[in-house]
Amino acid sequence: MGAAGPATARLRRAWLDALQEGGPSERRILGDARLRTLSGVEWLYGEAIRLVRVDVSRAAQLARATRLLAARVGDPRGWALALRAEGHIAFARGRYEGARVAFVAANRLFRRLGLDLEVALTRSAALQTLIYLGRYQQAFSWARRARDVFERGGDRLRLARLDLNVANILYRQDRFEEALTLYRASLQEFRLRGKPQDVAVALRNRAVCEISRNDFKAALRTYREARSFCERHRLPLLVAEVDYNIAYLFYLRGEYTRAIELYEDARRLAARLGDRYHEALCDLDQSEMFLELNLVERGRALAERALRRFEALGMRYEAAKALLFLAVAARHDRDASRSLALFSRARKLFVKEKNRLWPSLIPLYQAVVLFEIGDLRRARRLSETALAFFARTALSGKAALCDLLLARIDLRTGHPARAWASARRALRRLEGADAPTSIYQAFYVAGQVLEARGQRLEAARLYRRARARLEGLRGHLEGEELKIAFFEDKLGIYEALVRLSLRGRPDASRRAAAFSYVEEAKSRSLADLIAFRAHLLPGTGARRGRAVRSVQRLREELNWTQRRLRALQEEDESRFRGTVRALRRRAALTERNLTVVLRATGRGQEEFRALQNAGTLRLGAIRETLAPGTTILEYMRLGDRFVACVLDRRSLTFVPVGGVAAVREHFELLKFQLSKLRLGAAYVRTFGTALEAATHAHLRALHDLLVAPARARLTGSHVVVVPHGFLHYLPFHALHDGTAYLADALAVSYAPSASVYALCVTKPARSRNESLVLGLPDAATPHILGEVRAVAATLPNARLFLGARATRERLEEHGSTARYVHIAAHGLFRQDNPMFSSIRLGGSELSLFDLYQLQLSAELVTLSGCGTGLNVIVGGDELLGLVRGLLYAGAHSVLGTLWDVNDETTALFMKTFYERLRTTSDRAEAVRLAMRRLRETHPHPYHWAPFVLTGGVGGPGDPKRNLAVPYIFGPD
Numbered sequence: 001m002g003a004a005g006p007a008t009a010r011l012r013r014a015w016l017d018a019l020q021e022g023g024p025s026e027r028r029i030l031g032d033a034r035l036r037t038l039s040g041v042e043w044l045y046g047e048a049i050r051l052v053r054v055d056v057s058r059a060a061q062l063a064r065a066t067r068l069l070a071a072r073v074g075d076p077r078g079w080a081l082a083l084r085a086e087g088h089i090a091f092a093r094g095r096y097e098g099a100r101v102a103f104v105a106a107n108r109l110f111r112r113l114g115l116d117l118e119v120a121l122t123r124s125a126a127l128q129t130l131i132y133l134g135r136y137q138q139a140f141s142w143a144r145r146a147r148d149v150f151e152r153g154g155d156r157l158r159l160a161r162l163d164l165n166v167a168n169i170l171y172r173q174d175r176f177e178e179a180l181t182l183y184r185a186s187l188q189e190f191r192l193r194g195k196p197q198d199v200a201v202a203l204r205n206r207a208v209c210e211i212s213r214n215d216f217k218a219a220l221r222t223y224r225e226a227r228s229f230c231e232r233h234r235l236p237l238l239v240a241e242v243d244y245n246i247a248y249l250f251y252l253r254g255e256y257t258r259a260i261e262l263y264e265d266a267r268r269l270a271a272r273l274g275d276r277y278h279e280a281l282c283d284l285d286q287s288e289m290f291l292e293l294n295l296v297e298r299g300r301a302l303a304e305r306a307l308r309r310f311e312a313l314g315m316r317y318e319a320a321k322a323l324l325f326l327a328v329a330a331r332h333d334r335d336a337s338r339s340l341a342l343f344s345r346a347r348k349l350f351v352k353e354k355n356r357l358w359p360s361l362i363p364l365y366q367a368v369v370l371f372e373i374g375d376l377r378r379a380r381r382l383s384e385t386a387l388a389f390f391a392r393t394a395l396s397g398k399a400a401l402c403d404l405l406l407a408r409i410d411l412r413t414g415h416p417a418r419a420w421a422s423a424r425r426a427l428r429r430l431e432g433a434d435a436p437t438s439i440y441q442a443f444y445v446a447g448q449v450l451e452a453r454g455q456r457l458e459a460a461r462l463y464r465r466a467r468a469r470l471e472g473l474r475g476h477l478e479g480e481e482l483k484i485a486f487f488e489d490k491l492g493i494y495e496a497l498v499r500l501s502l503r504g505r506p507d508a509s510r511r512a513a514a515f516s517y518v519e520e521a522k523s524r525s526l527a528d529l530i531a532f533r534a535h536l537l538p539g540t541g542a543r544r545g546r547a548v549r550s551v552q553r554l555r556e557e558l559n560w561t562q563r564r565l566r567a568l569q570e571e572d573e574s575r576f577r578g579t580v581r582a583l584r585r586r587a588a589l590t591e592r593n594l595t596v597v598l599r600a601t602g603r604g605q606e607e608f609r610a611l612q613n614a615g616t617l618r619l620g621a622i623r624e625t626l627a628p629g630t631t632i633l634e635y636m637r638l639g640d641r642f643v644a645c646v647l648d649r650r651s652l653t654f655v656p657v658g659g660v661a662a663v664r665e666h667f668e669l670l671k672f673q674l675s676k677l678r679l680g681a682a683y684v685r686t687f688g689t690a691l692e693a694a695t696h697a698h699l700r701a702l703h704d705l706l707v708a709p710a711r712a713r714l715t716g717s718h719v720v721v722v723p724h725g726f727l728h729y730l731p732f733h734a735l736h737d738g739t740a741y742l743a744d745a746l747a748v749s750y751a752p753s754a755s756v757y758a759l760c761v762t763k764p765a766r767s768r769n770e771s772l773v774l775g776l777p778d779a780a781t782p783h784i785l786g787e788v789r790a791v792a793a794t795l796p797n798a799r800l801f802l803g804a805r806a807t808r809e810r811l812e813e814h815g816s817t818a819r820y821v822h823i824a825a826h827g828l829f830r831q832d833n834p835m836f837s838s839i840r841l842g843g844s845e846l847s848l849f850d851l852y853q854l855q856l857s858a859e860l861v862t863l864s865g866c867g868t869g870l871n872v873i874v875g876g877d878e879l880l881g882l883v884r885g886l887l888y889a890g891a892h893s894v895l896g897t898l899w900d901v902n903d904e905t906t907a908l909f910m911k912t913f914y915e916r917l918r919t920t921s922d923r924a925e926a927v928r929l930a931m932r933r934l935r936e937t938h939p940h941p942y943h944w945a946p947f948v949l950t951g952g953v954g955g956p957g958d959p960k961r962n963l964a965v966p967y968i969f970g971p972d
Contacts, residue, residue, distance in 0.1 A: 016047060019065045030069050041070050041078035048085045052092045056277070057314045060089045077118075080109040084122055091129050093314060097354070099129040120149035124158070127165040131172045139169050157198075160189035164202055167209075176213050183209060196233035200226055204242065211249070212579070220249055240270040244278045248285060256289060263289075280309035284318060287325045291332075300329035320349035320358065327365070336373045340366055360389035361398065367405055376409050383409070397438050400429040404438075407445050411452060419449045440469035444493050451496070460500045466493050471520065491637075494521035499638050502654055511652050512619050515645055515754075518636045519616040522722065522753035554590055561587045617755040623649055625758040629716030632754050635706070635724040642706065642724065646713045647754065653713060658705025666705070667730060670698040674899065677942040692940050696736055699941065703735035707742060718747045718924055718953065720757055731898055733931070734945035743931060747924035749893075749949045752884055760952035763892050766857035771795035771820040774806035776842065776865075784824045787864065787907035794914040795820050804842040808850070811841070816855050821891070822910075824864040827882060839863070839882060851885030859954065860923060861886045862895040864906055883950050893923055893951035905943045909934050913947075924953035 015035060018025035029035060035044075044066045051059035063085040070078035087102035103126035110118040123142035130139035143166050150158045167182035183206040190198040203226035210219035223246045230238040247262035267282040269275075283306035290299035307322035327342035343366050350358040364386040370379035387402035403426035410419035423446040430439050443466035451459035470493060494517045501514035561583055626632070626649050634645040637660060644655045673695045677684060684691065706727075719742075721732045733748035734741055742748060751757035773795065775788030785802070792798040796819065801810050806825070815821050826840045838845040863882060883894045895913070897906075912933045916926035927949045934944040 012043075016062070019044075019062060026065060026068075030065065030072060036069065036072055038073055038075045038078050041066060041073055041075070041081055044069055045081040045085050049088055052088050056089065056092045057312060059092070060314065063089045076109060076113055077115065080106045080113070080115075080118065080122075083109065084125065087122075087126065087129065091132075093316070095353075096129050096132045100126065100133060100135075103129060116149050117153070120146040120158075124162050124165055128168060131169050136169060136173065140166075143169070156189060157193045160186040160194065161198065163189075164198075164205060168205065171205075171209050171212065176209055179209050180206065180213075196229070196235055197238070200230050200233075200235055200238045200242075203229065204238075204245065207245065211252075216249065216253060220246065223249065236269070236273045237275050240266060240273055240275045240278050243269055244281055247282070251285060251289060256293065259289065260286065276309055276313060277315075280306050280313065280315075280318065283309065284322055284325075287322070291325060291328055294332075296329050296332045300326060303329065316349045317353050317355065320346045320353065320355075323349065324358075324362075331369055331372075336369050339369050343369075357395075360386055364398070364402055364405070371405060371409060376413055380406065380409050396429040400426040400438055400442060403429065404441055404445050407449060411445075411449060416449055416452045420446075420453070423449050440466045440493075442466075443469065444496075447493075447496065451500075456500060456503070460497065463493055463496050463500070467497060467517075467520070491521050494518070495636070495638055498636060498643070502643075506654075508652075511654060514654065515619055515647070515652060516616065518634060518645055519753055519755050521636065522634075523616055523755065554593055561590060616753070617758050619647075619652065622754050622758045623647065625761045627718070630718045630720065631714050631716050632720045632722060632751075632757065633707075633710060633714065634722035634754055635727055637724055642727075644706070644710045646710050648713075648716065651713075655710040655713070657707075657709045663702065663705050664726065666698045666701045667726060670695065670702065671729075673698060674942050677940065688940070695941055699734055699736040699741075700738055702730065703737050703742070706730075707732070707735055708737070711737075714746065716746075718749070720754075721748060721750050722753055722757070723750070729898055731941065731945040731948070733928075733948075734941045743928050747922070747928045747953070749924040749927075749951075749953050751950060752887075756887065757951065760887060760892050763857075763890070763952070765859070766817075767819040767859060768797075768817045770797035770814075770818050771799070771822070772811070772814045772818040773798050773800045773822045774811065774825065774841065775800070775802050776806050776825040776840065777802070783904045783907045784865070787910055788822065788824050790907065790911045791822050791824075791914055794911070794918070795822070801842075807842040808844050808846050811846070812854065816857060818857075819859050821856065821858045821861040822864065823862065826865050827863070839865075851882065852888050854886075854889035856886065856890035858890070859892045859952075860895060861891040861893075862910070863897070864895075864910060887951050891951065893949055893953060895923075895927070895947065895949050897946040898948055899946050901946050902943065905934065905938055908937070909944065909947060921954040924949055 011034075015029050015032075018029045034040075044062060048059050048062035048066055051062060063082070066085050067079075067082040070082040083102050083106035087099045087106060090096070090099035090102055103122055107119055107122045107126070110122055123146040127139050127143060130136070130142070143162060146162055147159065150162060163182045163186040167179040167186065170176075170179035170182065183202060187199065187202040187206065190202050203222055207219045207222035207226065210222060223242055227239060227242040227246070230236075230242060243262065243266035247259050247266050250259040250262060253259075263282045263286045267279055270277075270279040270282065283302045287299045287302035287306060290296075290302065303322045303325035307319055307326065310316075310319040310322060323342050323346035327339045327346060330336075330339035330342060343362050347359050347362040350362070363382040367379040367382035367386065370376075370382065383402050383405045387399055387406070390396075390399035390402060393399075403422045407419040407422035407426065410416070410422060423442065426442045427446060430442055443462045447459045447462035447466060450456075450462060470490060497517045498514045498521075501510045501517065506514065622632075626647075628649065630648070632645070632647040634647065635642050635657070636645070637643075640661065641659050642657045642663065644657050646653045646655060673691060676687075676691055723730065723732075732750075733743040736742075751760070771792070773788050773792045775784050777784035777788075788800060788802070792800040798820075799810075799814055801807070806823075811821070811823075823839060823841075827838070838847040838850075840846075863886075883896050886894045909930050913926055913930035916929045917923070920926055927947060931944045931947065938944060
């Protein structure tokens with residue numbers, strides 16, 4: 001054993017267990033004569049150092065035992081080792097000044113004893129502490145003195161380890177090329193003479209340096225080399241650390257799905273190895289990631305677990321970050337008091353850690369929460385506290401956010417002059433900054449102030465500048481601080497521009513401008529939502545060209561650069577200024593290149609371009625796609641009222657319609673009446689007449705509020721409704737004028753926006769005259785089997801797959817060429833993040849983003865089943881649901897449902913609908929006729945009104961296809 005005399009390995013393990021328990025067991029072991037020797041102190045010191053990166057709390061307990069044992073032994077060398085152990089523990093816990101004091105004391109004692117080698121080892125070990133304290137000159141001085149000792153002894157291995165630490169100094173000074181040279185040199189020496197751990201650490205440090213050089217590929221290559229090396233040499237703890245770092249690389253890159261998978265793998269490995277530190281780090285990083293994706297419940301659970309683990313490890317900085325994430329989750333849940341309390345707890349921990357940035361940034365976060373709940377006095381005080389700190393630092397962006405919040409407070413309290421002063425100050429602070437999120441917010445707030453002061457022309461100019469900045473943010477995550485968003489609903493800018501454009505008596509050009517702003521608002525939220533995987537978004541055509549691949553590469557580059565910028569800005573150290581400037585230049589260049597490439601995306605990729613940036617179609621282009629007799633009826637909320645845009649081939653008019661409060665009241669009451677139809681057959685038989693009367697009353701009130709003011713302008717035979725906000729859930733075709741339903745007079749279809757409708761209409765027909773039918777019947781939906789068989793018998797050349805054979809693979813294989821795709825299955829709706837909504841197929845879930853990856857060419861995709869038509873409105877207006885994903889995948893139109901429908905009536909509707917398609921290629925007309933037929937036996941709108949057709953509708957000019965007998969695949 002060497003260190004602790006003749007003790008066996010089994011006895012040593014028993015000693016360690018007892019020492020980590022503390023109390024009487026510790027005292028008994030420390031009194032054991034076999035351990036109470038200098039070699040015992042040396043052994044215990046080595047065990048403490050070994051555990052530092054695995055379990056800081058256990059290592060700290062052993063370091064404490066080392067100090068107690070050294071005091072009993074009474075040898076100064078043992079006491080110096082104990083001091084050095086304390087330095088390592090303090091460093092691991094982020095207590096750098098305490099670590100420095102311990103290393104200096106150990107160094108002094110070793111020098112007094114004349115132990116030059118121990119002095120050199122202590123100085124080499126202390127370098128990282130001196131680096132973190134910014135004592136670079138002292139670090140270089142200690143490194144030179146340690147080098148003299150190692151060179152005199154010809155100790156090339158320790159010289160290589162010293163070079164590794166010196167490279168860390170150079171890295172912290174942004175001298176990356178010099179640092180890389182030393183990392184490579186030390187790595188070469190370690191391969192010849194070092195232990196496997198030396199090689200692994202050198203590879204890891206080199207990868208970190210490559211990250212700072214913004215060389216993702218080199219860093220990933222180095223990490224993978226490190227992982228392979230650690231596996232070969234059976235270093236499982238380092239494998240877990242490397243796995244964590246690889247996951248973090250993909251997180252920086254914005255590849256969330258891959259990062260989530262890698263974090264899960266790294267966590268499982270760390271748990272199996274007992275590496276509680278990296279297990280907790282995985283929880284912490286994934287918590288932040290899920291909060292960014294608005295998956296608040298999962299983010300909260302991981303943050304809670306990370307907090308418990310870091311508290312057990314005694315790591316206050318990381319525990320404080322976990323508390324921050326919990327505060328953000330509470331704020332998302334509208335639990336202001338809990339959010340404020342958690343922020344306060346986090347701040348106290350950061351203060352104890354002597355962190356400079358977070359104790360001043362947290363009051364700003366708290367001020368945002370207080371502003372939201374109307375506690376403006378406290379919000380002002382905290383904003384001013386944060387501003388007093390940031391105004392003295394180089395963090396002008398943070399100071400600008402304080403100014404913007406103060407301006408909003410002053411606006412709300414009726415002090416426009418004071419608000420203007422704060423807004424102007426924020427704009428000055430942001431001049432030349434690469435902070436598009438903050439800049440758009442500053443222009444928007446300044447525009448609000450000027451509008452409140454009656455300076456409408458100047459306000460419109462600032463709103464347009466805000467819009468330009470906001471449009472530049474589409475399709476990537478220029479995330480706000482920890483998801484503490486100043487403007488969660490980004491539609492305010494578009495509403496302001498529409499309002500000002502329509503002021504007075506607008507001419508044709510102002511109406512056209514207003515319409516373009518309405519369209520931009522419609523596509524705003526979807527672009528934000530897909531941002532987390534925008535770099536993976538495929539092209540919409542059959543060919544995925546070079547331009548699409550370039551967009552994906554530039555997206556990854558942009559995500560990486562922006563995350564590196566955000567990480568460095570949290571450091572608040574002047575030494576990063578050069579790196580920050582370089583990253584900003586790189587981000588600006590990437591943005592410019594992305595703009596150029598997006599403009600170059602070819603024909604057939606219009607919708608890809610629209611989702612990646614501000615691409616909405618021009619008014620003239622949309623108008624050209626409208627068939628004679630087709631009118632677009634597009635809604636938008638302006639303040640407390642809705643306005644309707646009525647567009648046909650000849651004219652564009654804006655009609656003020658109902659107030660938001662009145663519309664919402666009747667909408668909620670309509671939902672309540674419809675929900676009563678789920679109370680059972682006996683209830684419906686008893687109260688059926690009253691239920692239908694109440695339902696019709698609300699349908700008529702909604703017609704009067706939303707349709708009647710514009711009804712005279714709906715002169716054709718077909719209307720395309722583009723809803724807004726909660727109107728996406730409203731069956732416009734079932735609105736009643738007191739005499740008839742709207743669907744009695746017009747064929748009604750829907751679209752997420754006029755631009756999307758135009759893109760659907762102009763999609764080329766690539767499908768063959770064949771169909772795909774997928775059905776997943778179960779005990780809860782027994783009529784699905786009859787439905788899909790009837791549908792398959794009606795559609796041309798149908799392939800029918802049932803149960804376990806109705807898989808995603810079948811959809812991918814046959815859906816790309818099918819003219820009709822019919823899916824009868826359950827849908828799972830995720831309100832926390834619609835991008836994770838899914839359709840349950842045989843053996844798998846098909847998520848919304850999976851739909852974006854499909855390549856379809858169907859004229860019609862039908863979603864028949866519970867929950868498949870549900871949508872959500874997030875941070876604005878865009879319809880976000882499974883329907884939108886299918887349109888992007890290439891479907892010309894999608895038939896879905898607004899609410900869960902009885903599967904028996906669904907089967908009847910579908911049978912009639914497809915029969916009508918035999919005689920008309922106008923899908924909207926086929927829906928209308930099928931509804932009318934269903935009303936004959938099921939007159940209540942609950943049964944026939946949920947069916948909605950979204951996208952293109954076909955028409956009389958479409959070629960008719962012969963219908964044939966289906967092929968059936970699957971069990972009876």
